Amino acid sequence: MSFLLIVxxxxxxxxxxxxxxxxxxxxxxxVMEIYAQNVSxxxxxxxxxxxxxxxxxxxxxxxxxxxxxxxxxxxxxxNSDSSGVLKIEDGNPEENKVISGSIQNSTFTGNAAPYxxxxxxxxxxxxxxxxxxxxxxxxxxxxxxxxxxxxxxxxSILITQTNITQTNNNSxxxxxxxxxxxxxxxxxxxxxxxxxxxxxxxxxxxNFIETKGVSKTVTTFxxxxxxxAKIASDVTSNAVLKP
Amino acid sequence: MLDTFDRDVKIGDNSIFFIxxxxxxxxTVNVTASSDSSVVIEDYQMPYSSINISNISFxxxxxxxxxxxxxxxxxxxxxxxxxxxxxxxxxxxFVLYTGTVTSNLFIESNTLSNSQKLSFFSxxxxxxxxxRFQNNQVSDLAAQQTFINVAYGAMTENLIFxxxxxxxxxxxxxxxxxxxxxxxxxxxxxxSVVMEFRCLKIIPSSISTFEIYSAFQLVDTKCLSY
Numbered sequence: 001m002s003f004l005l006i007v008x009x010x011x012x013x014x015x016x017x018x019x020x021x022x023x024x025x026x027x028x029x030x031v032m033e034i035y036a037q038n039v040s041x042x043x044x045x046x047x048x049x050x051x052x053x054x055x056x057x058x059x060x061x062x063x064x065x066x067x068x069x070x071x072x073x074x075x076x077x078x079n080s081d082s083s084g085v086l087k088i089e090d091g092n093p094e095e096n097k098v099i100s101g102s103i104q105n106s107t108f109t110g111n112a113a114p115y116x117x118x119x120x121x122x123x124x125x126x127x128x129x130x131x132x133x134x135x136x137x138x139x140x141x142x143x144x145x146x147x148x149x150x151x152x153x154x155x156s157i158l159i160t161q162t163n164i165t166q167t168n169n170n171s172x173x174x175x176x177x178x179x180x181x182x183x184x185x186x187x188x189x190x191x192x193x194x195x196x197x198x199x200x201x202x203x204x205x206x207n208f209i210e211t212k213g214v215s216k217t218v219t220t221f222x223x224x225x226x227x228x229a230k231i232a233s234d235v236t237s238n239a240v241l242k243p
Numbered sequence: 244m245l246d247t248f249d250r251d252v253k254i255g256d257n258s259i260f261f262i263x264x265x266x267x268x269x270x271t272v273n274v275t276a277s278s279d280s281s282v283v284i285e286d287y288q289m290p291y292s293s294i295n296i297s298n299i300s301f302x303x304x305x306x307x308x309x310x311x312x313x314x315x316x317x318x319x320x321x322x323x324x325x326x327x328x329x330x331x332x333x334x335x336x337f338v339l340y341t342g343t344v345t346s347n348l349f350i351e352s353n354t355l356s357n358s359q360k361l362s363f364f365s366x367x368x369x370x371x372x373x374x375r376f377q378n379n380q381v382s383d384l385a386a387q388q389t390f391i392n393v394a395y396g397a398m399t400e401n402l403i404f405x406x407x408x409x410x411x412x413x414x415x416x417x418x419x420x421x422x423x424x425x426x427x428x429x430x431x432x433x434x435s436v437v438m439e440f441r442c443l444k445i446i447p448s449s450i451s452t453f454e455i456y457s458a459f460q461l462v463d464t465k466c467l468s469y
Contacts, residue, residue, distance in 0.1 A: 011398045013429055019408045020426075026415035029423035036398070036431040053423065 012038040022048040028079070030055040035091060040066045047071070052079035056087030056113070056120065063091075065101040072106070077113030080142065083120040084113035090124035098154065101128040109136045115144020115182065122150040128157045135164045145182030145210060156189040157181075179210035262287065263295040274306035280314035280339065284321075293320040293347075305332040311339040320347035331358035334387055338364040345395070346372040355381045362414075365392040371431075373400040382410040390414050391427040398431045 013036040023031055030053040039062050049057045057075045065088065072085045085108060090099055099121075108118050117138040119128070126149075138146050146166075149155065164180060181190060190209065262284070269281055281301070284294060294315075301312050310333045315321060323338055337355060340348065345368045355363065361384060366374065374393070384390075390412065393402065409426075416424040 011401050013398075013402045013404075013431070015404045017406045018404060019410070021409065022411045023409060023426050024413045024415075025424060025426060026413060029414070029416075029425050031425065032427040032429075033425050034427075034429045036402075036429060 012036070012040050014040045014042070015044055016040070016042045018044040020044070020046050020049070024049070025051045025053070028052040030059040030087075031057045033059045033061075035061040037062060038064045038066075040068075041070050042066070042068045044070050045073075046075070046085075047073040049075040050078060051075075052077065052082055054081045054083055054087070056083040056116065057085050059087050059089070061089045061091040063097060063099055065099075067101075067103045067106050069104075070106045072108045072118075073110055075111045075113075077117075080114055082113050083115055083144075083148070084117035084138070084140075084146075085111050086119045087116065088119065088121045088124070088126060093123060096125070099124055099126040101126060103128070103130045103133055105132050107134045107136070108138055109134070110138070112139045112141055114142035115140055116148035117144075117146045120144070120148040120150070121152055121155075124152060125154045126152060127155065130157070130159045130162055132161045134162065137165065137167050139166075140179075140182075145179040147180065148182045148184075149186045149188050150184040152186040152188055154187055156191065158191045158193075160193055179208065181209045182212065183209065184212045259291055259293075261293055261295070263297075264299070265295065265297045266299075268300045269302070269304055269312075270300070271303045272305070274304065274308070274310050274333070276308050279309065280311045280335075282313045283316075284314070284318050285316040287318045289319065293322070294318055295322045295324070296326075297322065297324040298326070300327045301329075301331060301337075302327075303330045306334070309335050311335040312337050314339045315342075316340075317342045322349045322351070323353065324349065324351045326353045328353070328355045328361070329357050331361045334360045336362050336365050338366075340364065340366045342368045344368060344370045344372070345374065348374045350374075350376045350379065352378045354379070355384060357383045359385050360387045362386040362388050362390045362392075365389075367392075367394045369396045371395040371398050371400075371402065375403045375405075377403070377405045377407060379407040381408065381412065384411075385413045385415065387415060387417055387424075389425045389428045391429075393428070394430045394432075396432050402429065402431075 013034055020031075025031055029051065031049045031051050033055065039060055046057075051057055053059070056077065057072075065086075075085050077084055088099065088101065090097070101119075111117050117140045118135060135146065140146055140148075146164075147157065149157075166180070183190075264282060272281075274281075281304070282296065282299070284296075287294060296313060299313075304312070312328065312331070312333075312335070313323065315338070321340075326337070328337055337353070338350065345366060348366070348371075350364060355361070363379075363381065363386075371393075412426065414424050414426050416422060
């Protein structure tokens with residue numbers, strides 16, 4: 001029992017126990033744009049979004065993001081500059097705050113976009129924790145990665161007990177140097193540990209991490225990390241998985 | 244004179260003022276340019292009062308001009324519940340809500356289906372305190388503007404969307420309009436209002452330190468005593 005309980009100190013936009021299915025934006029725009037301090041998505045299904053926007057399917061301008069028990073399935077970024085499922089932005093970059101994100105017990109399956117198919121973040125400082133989640137067959141159809149970080153500073157992504165599986169072929173991957181993680185001119189720490197598995201299967205398996213531009217620092221470390229690259233017998237690319 | 248005094252005291256204390264609009268049917272309506280909405284409530288802000296708008300059926304409503312089914316401006320605690328909306332062809336919103344302060348707004352258990360150009364709701368104002376949107380079923384719609392639009396300068400209690408289903412919705416802006424549209428746009432421009440306590444003194448001392456720290460966001464602890 002407390003003397004005084006203030007529940008409004010950190011107000012949040014909450015989406016819980018919802019289902020969003022087969023939503024299209026024509027000709028351009030994100031499916032959702034949320035500008036708020038805190039955003040929480042839980043126990044919800046997001047399926048079958050089609051959109052054309054550099055802001056991605058969910059354009060989130062915030063300070064903290066929490067995703068728990070959600071599934072994101074079969075979203076398609078259509079035009080050439082579309083990012084993917086989650087585009088995270090800093091609404092007040094002059095304040096130099098660190099944006100924090102947490103993804104737990106969630107799945108991302110069968111999504112496609114030119115870059116940042118699952119998460120893209122640009123021009124910010126962000127710390128993301130992903131735990132006990134699954135990323136299966138999310139395709140970067142052009143120049144970027146499934147996770148894309150561009151011009152980030154003092155940023156990190158920690159992935160634990162998570163499955164990342166890519167089954168690719170030439171019809172789904174048009175850029176053979178696509179990668180699971182694309183880091184561009186960023187200061188980024190990628191830590192993968194505790195039974196996380198990254199599996200790439202198919203004709204084009206891409207790279208594990210691709211760095212472009214003048215990235216300041218990109219470090220990767222972890223333990224108990226398992227990866228497998230199974231190149232199909234009719235492989236047409238010599239790109240391989242590089243841990 | 245005494246009667247007047249008594250009534251004023253009641254108004255100031257716990258009187259409840261209640262407006263209910265329920266159980267109406269709008270069927271096969273072609274709206275002309277003389278109106279911008281079917282139901283309008285404006286400037287109802289009596290303390291301790293609430294408004295209930297429920298169980299209205301809108302079916303086969305058409306309009307060539309901008310038109311909303313329900314319009315509310317500067318009203319207090321409001322419930323929009325259990326409406327049935329189908330076969331609508333209007334360029335507007337089911338609920339168009341504007342007000343300086345939106346406090347306790349509930350949009351619950353509504354069903355929208357098989358409609359053209361209709362968007363769900365637009366809420367705009369300076370500040371919102373507790374907006375709850377739940378148990379709504381929406382399917383087979385083609386909208387021409389942002390389908391769910393929430394824009395406030397600040398938020399002091401959570402904005403909650405829950406237990407709702409959206410299926411097969413196309414948001415396509417007017418071909419003459421170059422602006423992008425979204426299915427859902429939530430724009431809380433300012434930071435959430437945080438209550439601050441400075442130079443706080445708590446008496447008696449039977450409250451544990453743990454409870455105090457869990458209960459407050461302490462801004463200036465230097466002068467905290469308890």
